[in-house]
Amino acid sequence: MTHRIARLAGGVVVLAMLLGAVILYTVHPVSGSDHQDSPTMISRPGADITDVFVFPSPSNTNNVVLVMDVYPLIPAGQSSNPQFSFDPAVMYQFKIDNVGDRKEHLVIQFQANGTGTGQTLNVYGPAAPNIQGTVSTFVGLTGTIPVNSINTSPLANGMHVFAGPRQDPFFFDLARFFQIIPDRNYANQPSSPPASATSFRGFTAAFNSANGTSCDTSPSQDFLLAGGPGGTTFNVLSIVIEIPKALLAPSGGVPGKIAAWATTSTTSGS
Amino acid sequence: MRILGIAPTLALSVGVAIAALTGCGGGTSTAIQPKPIPPGATQYIQIERLARPAVKEAFEMFARHDQTNRSSPYADPILPGDIVTFMTTAAGRDAATASAIQSILIPDEMVADLSQSASDGAYLGIETGGATGNKFGGRGLDNDVIAISLGAIFGNTLSALGVVPDDHHESPCLTNDNVPYDKTPNAAFPYLDPPK
Numbered sequence: 001m002t003h004r005i006a007r008l009a010g011g012v013v014v015l016a017m018l019l020g021a022v023i024l025y026t027v028h029p030v031s032g033s034d035h036q037d038s039p040t041m042i043s044r045p046g047a048d049i050t051d052v053f054v055f056p057s058p059s060n061t062n063n064v065v066l067v068m069d070v071y072p073l074i075p076a077g078q079s080s081n082p083q084f085s086f087d088p089a090v091m092y093q094f095k096i097d098n099v100g101d102r103k104e105h106l107v108i109q110f111q112a113n114g115t116g117t118g119q120t121l122n123v124y125g126p127a128a129p130n131i132q133g134t135v136s137t138f139v140g141l142t143g144t145i146p147v148n149s150i151n152t153s154p155l156a157n158g159m160h161v162f163a164g165p166r167q168d169p170f171f172f173d174l175a176r177f178f179q180i181i182p183d184r185n186y187a188n189q190p191s192s193p194p195a196s197a198t199s200f201r202g203f204t205a206a207f208n209s210a211n212g213t214s215c216d217t218s219p220s221q222d223f224l225l226a227g228g229p230g231g232t233t234f235n236v237l238s239i240v241i242e243i244p245k246a247l248l249a250p251s252g253g254v255p256g257k258i259a260a261w262a263t264t265s266t267t268s269g270s
Numbered sequence: 271m272r273i274l275g276i277a278p279t280l281a282l283s284v285g286v287a288i289a290a291l292t293g294c295g296g297g298t299s300t301a302i303q304p305k306p307i308p309p310g311a312t313q314y315i316q317i318e319r320l321a322r323p324a325v326k327e328a329f330e331m332f333a334r335h336d337q338t339n340r341s342s343p344y345a346d347p348i349l350p351g352d353i354v355t356f357m358t359t360a361a362g363r364d365a366a367t368a369s370a371i372q373s374i375l376i377p378d379e380m381v382a383d384l385s386q387s388a389s390d391g392a393y394l395g396i397e398t399g400g401a402t403g404n405k406f407g408g409r410g411l412d413n414d415v416i417a418i419s420l421g422a423i424f425g426n427t428l429s430a431l432g433v434v435p436d437d438h439h440e441s442p443c444l445t446n447d448n449v450p451y452d453k454t455p456n457a458a459f460p461y462l463d464p465p466k
Contacts, residue, residue, distance in 0.1 A: 038335040
């Protein structure tokens, strides 16, 4: 009897945590920006791209790193919650121009298998897309990786891939931005209130003196922090690939300028 | 010269940098010859797109984001016009400044030069001829993309770089959100910090 009560109590605790996470996710006041930037993304957060990064590999000068962050506002302590998984119905995709016409000539695609603990991610490409434009089909499979596992071994083509929860790297006084342009806050749709601020925060008296302005000198605040600097309260799901630059070179050419963007797609278009 | 919103590094001609955006990797510009779609291949429809940070959010009304999200950056029916509209109305800039911003941001793709040696990405580095840090471009984890963007939209970044004449319609109190990089640099793959 005691064991049953203990299991029931544990289940109640887990349920409360899940409900808390759902409530926090749907009513957090600082939603928006590239986080939750359309009703479609709010209804399918696993497809919501928050940031894209492209930078030289800090550990190998022959490689470049591409990052796609998705699923915004995962609360601290909830990254192992199966609710916050890559969406198996979504095709995650990097599209890359490497010839200079600003259209995609290479794609790298991903799709999750299952959810929660044990989720894996299929990796496709890099390869030429089957179709240019907003409709896609999967190119050839390159490999499959476990989600949330830092594997130091590359795939057969030399790519290192990580997929899993990470701290959200974005930093911005989003709360003040929404006071300056209230329309951009999803929570204000469909009729946003008038602007309630005309200045960002965090300016100095010296700045005002030098420019003859009266900009707001009250402290700015990164929207991801609660109570000030020192910690990040929200996480995202990250797809990080470190790829030899040679794999992004045009046919018969050498690695040069690329133009990249990230997309998410579903079979239903919703 | 004091540049609102960006630390002056190399004040090169951004006009040259903008023209150089069209050259990539030494290959030729060719349309893709469509491959035969394997029978039964499942087709996926795009519902979200992102490259440069906060571009949709700065220039487009919330209700219009979905149309951009469902388009290719080279065929966006909304963003090019909305950039000019925002710049000349909400931001109060002149037509030349608005056109310059449009030229830099359209198509909305993250541009990087893999032939350049650099220790980090530099957001809009290619578009500004290296003024934001280097000519690798792309975007590093610690790049202050908001300050760079606000400086161009509301400050004198473009005139300081010689792209357009100063229209003297800057809004100094909007040129920076004054939130510095506040994460921990991580030198080991996957380079982003473990979750909280």
